[in-house]
Each structure stands twice: as structure tokens, then as C-alpha cells.
Amino acid sequence: MKNARDNQLTDRRSAAAEAKAAQLEAFRAARAASEPAQAARQAERAAISAAREERRLERDRIKQEEQARIASEAAEREAAAQAEARAETEAREIAEKARVARVIEDEAARKAERDLRYAARKARRG
Structure with missing residues (x-):
């Protein structure tokens, strides 16, 4: 009976190891297959990022012009x-200068009238 159990344990161990190896191989194959797609996605992301940066620079330039x-x-x-x-x-x-000039002219005209009246009065007396 011990033999049967050992065989089962070794069978299970080898089956587990084979399954693990198959999974690892499948992972490596999937990664190798997705490598071009990943490069394409990365290039697309880079292009989107460059376009986004260009739009941001354009917005900044327009804002500065504004x-x-x-x-x-x-x-x-x-x-x-x-x-x-x-x-x-x-x-x-x-x-203000015009007003001052008018005031001075008016004052001169009044003085001239007063002088004429004074001279006329003197002429009448004399």
C-alpha cells in the first residue's frame, strides 16, 4: 500500500510540475506574441501624449497672446x-488765464472811465 501512495504523490508532483512548466511556457509565448502589440500601444500612447503636449502649448501661447x-x-x-x-x-x-485777463481788462476800462470823468470834471471847473 505504501507504494501506491508514493506513486500517487510522485504522479501528482510531476503533474503539478508539468502544469507549472506549461503555464510558464504559455506565459512566455503570450508575452512574445503581445510584444508587437505592446510596442504599438506604447507608440500610440507616445503620439497621444505628444499631441496633448502640443495642444497644451498652443493653449498657453493663445493665453499669453490674450x-x-x-x-x-x-x-x-x-x-x-x-x-x-x-x-x-x-x-x-x-x-483761468482768460478770466484773469478779462478781470484785468475790466479793471483797466473802469480806471480809464474814471480818469475820463475826472478829466472832464477838471475841464468844467477850470
Whole structure:
């Protein structure tokens, strides 16, 4: 009886070893067969990654152009506002100078009238 058990154990062991070897061989064959497909998938992933990076760079470039355009428009608006403020200040100064000149002219005209009245009064008395 002992012999029968040993045979069964050795049979099982050898069957297990053969199954393991067959699985290992099948794995190696599957890996070798999938090697070209894996290379193709890897190349496809690389192409997708490159396209994604290119799109990201394009988005960044567009964003930078948009920011530059916004900055230049803001600078133009600021320059226009400064020019408008400068023109308004100059107009106020011109108006103030004109008002001062009118006041001086009016004062000179009143003085001239007063002098004429004074001279006429002197001429009547004299």
C-alpha cells in the first residue's frame, strides 16, 4: 500500500510540475506574441501624449497672446485717460488765464472811465 501512495504523490508532483512548466511556457509565448502589440500601444500612447503636449502649448501661447492684448488695451486706455486729464487741466488753466485777463481788462476800462470823468470834471471847473 505504501507504494501506491508514493506513486500517487510522485504522479501528482510531476503533474503539478508539468502544469507549472506549461503555464510558464504559455506565459512566455503570450508575452512574445503581445510584444508587437505592446510596442504599438506604447507608440500610440507616445503620439497621444505628444499631441496633448502640443495642444497644451498652443493653449498657453493663445493665453499669453490674450494677456498681452489685454495689457496693451489697458495701457492704451490709461494713456487716453491721462491725455484727457492733461487736456482738461490745460483747458482749465486757459480758462483761468482768460478770466484773469478779462478781470484785468475790466479793471483797466473802469480806471480809464474814471480818469475820463475826472478829466472832464477838471475841464468844467477850470
